[in-house]
């Protein structure tokens with residue numbers, strides 16, 4: 001995994017958005033779709049702000065863009081404060097010209113018996129479009145990417161998972177208490193992410209420094225699922241100084 005350290009997360013986010021913008025423009029020239037894997041949480045907000053600016057001020061169109069979000073809590077209704085549907089609308093989709101039918105976010109309202117077939121269809125839709133051109137990621141303190149918690153295998157696919165206790169503690173403030181954080185989520189698998197042509201993992205701030213060190217320098221193992229990205233042929237970890245302070 002290629003490591004890039006910026007002084008500040010703002011400039012790092014601008015460079016990630018620039019790469020995504022370039023991909024979208026290149027694909028548009030070829031009359032092709034750009035297939036982009038998206039993350040939620042605090043980490044990608046700067047990237048989404050910059051993509052909105054590129055749309056408003058520099059004419060970047062998202063008409064040829066198809067998106068697949070990594071994950072959604074389960075159960076979760078789209079109109080809930082904490083839903084990733086709502087997050088994506090608020091932070092990106094409501095501000096750009098993407099076609100609604102090109103947006104995919106795992107459905108937190110499914111009946112339990114429907115989940116497996118739904119997850120298989122999610123994978124199939126990505127494959128049908130020729131796979132993800134780029135996947136952007138944040139990282140949790142457990143070393144999860146998407147919601148692939150410790151124990152997730154390198155070949156895992158989109159599925160229902162149980163959230164790690166630490167992840168639920170980290171989400172507690174969003175839900176006004178840990179007891180209200182869902183115990184499960186639907187997430188793309190590590191294998192789904194590994195199949196993307198390009199992967200960009202971002203991390204900001206000293207709170208991520210330890211897990212960044214384990215991700216970049218640690219042994220490849222399912223105890224830190226992000227370490228599997230060491231095996232990806234075109235993955236970068238883009239961090240700010242604070243997140244990189246424990247790297248040797």
Ligand code: F6R
Pocket residue numbers: 038039040041042043044070071137138139140141144145146147
């Ligand atoms: C969100 C996701 C998670 C987050 C991670 C970091 O879609 O897949 O893996 O990227 O939990 O969250 P933040 O960015 O809030 O620190």
